[in-house]
Amino acid sequence: MVSGMSSAPAGVAGALRRANRWGVLEILLWILAVAAWFFLPEQHLILAEIVNFAILALSLDLILGYAGIVSLGQSAMYGVGAYAAGLFSAHVTGEPLSGLLVGGLAGAAVAFLTGFLLLRGADLTRLMVTLGVAAVFMEIANQADWLTGGADGLQGVETAPLFGLFEFDIFGRTAYAYSLGVLFVLIVVARIVLASPFGYSLRAIRDNPLRASAVGIPVNPRLIAIYTLGGAYAGIAGALFTQTQMFVSLDALSFQKSADGLMILTIGGTGYLYGGVVGALVYKLIQDVLSNLTPQYWQFWIGLLLVAFVLIGRERPRALVRAVSIRLARLFAGKAASRRVAEEKP
Amino acid sequence: MRLKAFAMGGIAAIALIAATGAGLAADAVKVGVVIPLTGGFQSNGRQISAALKTFVATHGETAGGKQVEFIVKDDASTPDNALRLAQELVTKDHVSVLAGFGNTPTALSVAQLSKRARVPQVVMVAATSAIMDASPYMLRTSWTIPQMANIIGEWAAKNGTKKFVTIVSDYGPGADAEVWFKKALEANGGTVTAQLKVPLANPDFAPFLQRAADEKPEALFVFVPTGAGAAFMKQFVERGLDKSGIKVIAAADVTDDDLVNNMGDPAIGVITGGPYSASHDSPENKAFVEAFKKENDGMRPNMVAVAAYDALDLIYKTLDKTGGDATGDVFVEAAKGMKLDSPRGPISIDPETRDIVQNIYMRKVERVNGELYNTEFETIEAVKDPAHAAK
Numbered sequence: 213m214v215s216g217m218s219s220a221p222a223g224v225a226g227a228l229r230r231a232n233r234w235g236v237l238e239i240l241l242w243i244l245a246v247a248a249w250f251f252l253p254e255q256h257l258i259l260a261e262i263v264n265f266a267i268l269a270l271s272l273d274l275i276l277g278y279a280g281i282v283s284l285g286q287s288a289m290y291g292v293g294a295y296a297a298g299l300f301s302a303h304v305t306g307e308p309l310s311g312l313l314v315g316g317l318a319g320a321a322v323a324f325l326t327g328f329l330l331l332r333g334a335d336l337t338r339l340m341v342t343l344g345v346a347a348v349f350m351e352i353a354n355q356a357d358w359l360t361g362g363a364d365g366l367q368g369v370e371t372a373p374l375f376g377l378f379e380f381d382i383f384g385r386t387a388y389a390y391s392l393g394v395l396f397v398l399i400v401v402a403r404i405v406l407a408s409p410f411g412y413s414l415r416a417i418r419d420n421p422l423r424a425s426a427v428g429i430p431v432n433p434r435l436i437a438i439y440t441l442g443g444a445y446a447g448i449a450g451a452l453f454t455q456t457q458m459f460v461s462l463d464a465l466s467f468q469k470s471a472d473g474l475m476i477l478t479i480g481g482t483g484y485l486y487g488g489v490v491g492a493l494v495y496k497l498i499q500d501v502l503s504n505l506t507p508q509y510w511q512f513w514i515g516l517l518l519v520a521f522v523l524i525g526r527e528r529p530r531a532l533v534r535a536v537s538i539r540l541a542r543l544f545a546g547k548a549a550s551r552r553v554a555e556e557k558p
Numbered sequence: 559m560r561l562k563a564f565a566m567g568g569i570a571a572i573a574l575i576a577a578t579g580a581g582l583a584a585d586a587v588k589v590g591v592v593i594p595l596t597g598g599f600q601s602n603g604r605q606i607s608a609a610l611k612t613f614v615a616t617h618g619e620t621a622g623g624k625q626v627e628f629i630v631k632d633d634a635s636t637p638d639n640a641l642r643l644a645q646e647l648v649t650k651d652h653v654s655v656l657a658g659f660g661n662t663p664t665a666l667s668v669a670q671l672s673k674r675a676r677v678p679q680v681v682m683v684a685a686t687s688a689i690m691d692a693s694p695y696m697l698r699t700s701w702t703i704p705q706m707a708n709i710i711g712e713w714a715a716k717n718g719t720k721k722f723v724t725i726v727s728d729y730g731p732g733a734d735a736e737v738w739f740k741k742a743l744e745a746n747g748g749t750v751t752a753q754l755k756v757p758l759a760n761p762d763f764a765p766f767l768q769r770a771a772d773e774k775p776e777a778l779f780v781f782v783p784t785g786a787g788a789a790f791m792k793q794f795v796e797r798g799l800d801k802s803g804i805k806v807i808a809a810a811d812v813t814d815d816d817l818v819n820n821m822g823d824p825a826i827g828v829i830t831g832g833p834y835s836a837s838h839d840s841p842e843n844k845a846f847v848e849a850f851k852k853e854n855d856g857m858r859p860n861m862v863a864v865a866a867y868d869a870l871d872l873i874y875k876t877l878d879k880t881g882g883d884a885t886g887d888v889f890v891e892a893a894k895g896m897k898l899d900s901p902r903g904p905i906s907i908d909p910e911t912r913d914i915v916q917n918i919y920m921r922k923v924e925r926v927n928g929e930l931y932n933t934e935f936e937t938i939e940a941v942k943d944p945a946h947a948a949k
Contacts, residue, residue, distance in 0.1 A: 364663050383649045462663075466636075
């Protein structure tokens with residue numbers, strides 16, 4: 213559909229390809245994440261949770277960071293994915309990978325169907341619509357207690373061992389490895405999608421929808437497509453949560469989930485795929501430390517830190533990542549590589 | 559920018575050190591207390607932590623020859639948090655017993671962990687019958703909704719109040735209360751002419767009270783969670799229903815000790831059924847209330863506080879019996895059939911269901927020495943949870 217790519221000058225194609233190559237910092241992050249499995253056995257639970265939040269934020273990054281769709285309703289897809297995986301496990305099979313697929317499909321279905329509502333307006337409308345959709349799903353789950361267990365949560369979720377070999381233990385060993393694997397696959401898929409002409413057309417829509425449509429990009433179908441993909445990611449995050457916790461409650465559909473996702477993405481920065489990972493790491497560690505220090509007042513300190521963070525400048529973590537990335541690249545591969553990383557800037 | 563990075567790194571490093579460095583004392587029994595200190599159920603968390611403080615002050619920190627160490631965590635009233643914290647308590651802090659749980663969803667979320675990790679889970683508040691079936695390591699020292707509602711229905715019909723309208727909050731425990739009250743009332747010749755359900759969040763009782771008044775019942779049966787009771791009584795009076803001769807007969811949560819004194823005169827005469835009143839007349843209760851007020855700036859204990867206090871007493875007595883062995887199977891086996899002299903009267907743990915057996919008192923709100931209290935006037939002894947007895 214975008215035939216322009218093949219006829220583009222070789223220099224542009226090369227630059228685009230270089231911009232999508234794996235960075236040194238990125239590889240380092242994955243090495244550290246895997247090393248954490250071996251060297252931080254006591255931290256597997258919180259690490260698995262961080263990965264889960266990272267995937268939720270990644271799903272938001274796809275739609276917000278790349279397509280400019282603001283949303284306060286990511287919990288709808290996350291929660292429906294979580295419940296779908298939970299019900300699938302309770303009634304069909306506890307096999308985790310098929311459950312993940314079911315969760316992803318459920319999230320995608322919700323996103324696809326509600327995506328059409330997003331085409332109706334601009335940012336403020338979208339905020340309200342996504343918020344409303346999430347609230348509707350929450351209330352449906354609350355009322356349908358014969359299916360979802362209502363406010364008491366869904367009982368009887370059992371996750372079978374991964375590949376029939378690795379049992380999900382209470383220490384989160386399998387859970388962290390599994391979550392990390394899922395995150396890796398999702399990031400690889402996201403990279404491929406975003407490096408495609410489709411991915412670039414999204415960024416064009418984000419930066420200027422009117423101009424994008426003027427150069428022949430079908431804006432609405434593209435928005436629905438990425439929103440559906442984001443929904444699938446959120447659904448997978450929800451399913452992952454259900455499978456590793458063997459429990460799902462209305463919290464999965466609550467506004468708090470959407471807000472957490474958005475907050476994490478804000479901390480980590482949008483539009484470079486790793487904002488969710490960075491944000492989740494920072495947010496969860498701070499939350500963990502504070503809630504251990506003062507179980508009664510930790511929410512006050514979190515609030516204060518967030519306000520301070522936004523005032524100081526929320527672009528900083530991303531700038532930091534970029535700066536470190538450039539420096540590392542220079543260290544590893546000399547000047548050519550540093551030029552490449554610098555080009556990554558949108 | 560660099561400074562911020564250092565700060566972030568520093569925080570992360572401290573987190574890791576704090577989490578991994580938590581040593582394990584050989585002779586200590588660790589008890590993880592997961593309670594709602596923030597969020598919708600925070601009044602429960604407040605009462606529990608006050609009870610914990612009182613209990614440690616009066617009973618010391620050793621049981622069964624071992625040091626008992628409490629680790630308190632805030633679940634913010636949500637099941638996801640409760641489960642995560644309980645998991646961390648078991649895997650990182652190596653707690654032997656989990657306690658707390660300010661509402662049913664949090665207790666249920668942790669149940670599968672208690673089952674898988676074979677850790678005793680002592681429920682201090684959550685009041686839905688079904689909780690006990692969720693894990694064989696579950697113990698409860700609070701009460702169940704059917705336990706109260708069933709007795710209230712029976713008492714009302716036997717004492718000549720037969721025509722009722724029920725008003726309950728629209729959630730699990732509310733539905734439980736409605737069903738068991740109606741069952742007991744009808745079994746004794748009473749009728750319920752209308753069953754009204756009020757939204758749980760931000761309840762406006764006015765339309766429901768109007769509807770109830772139109773039915774012209776002899777009395778209303780009310781169950782709302784602790785906290786909404788005050789709003790209910792206020793609107794009841796504003797609509798003039800107190801002058802219409804319609805009585806209010808309610809579950810204990812409506813005129814909870816935490817709130818009843820601030821409800822003012824409208825509450826006087828309200829009849830409730832429940833497990834505990836701060837004015838319960840016994841030496842154990844006098845000592846408890848006095849110690850509780852002393853430790854917590856004059857705060858009045860309510861039924862949650864006494865349930866938490868008894869949970870701790872159960873943990874201590876069971877450890878005494880096992881000689882400090884807190885292994886799941888040993889602990890739960892020893893706790894079965896345990897009898898305690900609680901501030902609320904004699905209680906015991908049913909060996910079959912691991913649930914609490916206790917007296918249910920019928921009480922009436924009265925002004926005593928200038929303060930409002932639920933004065934007990936009738937005792938129904940050793941009540942089991944009817945939902946399980948019926949099975």
